Amino acid sequence: NLYNIVNHAIGARDGFSYSSALTEKTSETWTFENLDAFIKKPKDWAPGTKMSYGGMKGDEKRANLLAYLRTLSATPADLPADEAASTEQPAAEEASAEQPKE
Numbered sequence: 001n002l003y004n005i006v007n008h009a010i011g012a013r014d015g016f017s018y019s020s021a022l023t024e025k026t027s028e029t030w031t032f033e034n035l036d037a038f039i040k041k042p043k044d045w046a047p048g049t050k051m052s053y054g055g056m057k058g059d060e061k062r063a064n065l066l067a068y069l070r071t072l073s074a075t076p077a078d079l080p081a082d083e084a085a086s087t088e089q090p091a092a093e094e095a096s097a098e099q100p101k102e
Contacts, residue, residue, distance in 0.1 A: 010026060
């Protein structure tokens, strides 16, 4: 159950029997990046996991799944900043500053 798991310790929810592959990661937290990697291919992200799920191909599919799970939370975690958008913004501002004003 990945509902409302973002920013919580990995392998530390009460009432679930985690594999040692996940309990060894309890010092880490579930970030969107960690969840993406886990959902993509659990056995690559956590070798030795009991998870029998083969993974989900497609970056957009995984992003949509994580976005959907986020909508289920009363206090959703912030999405990671889009690095491309943050680097394009200053360039767009520079271009508009160079335009002659009428």
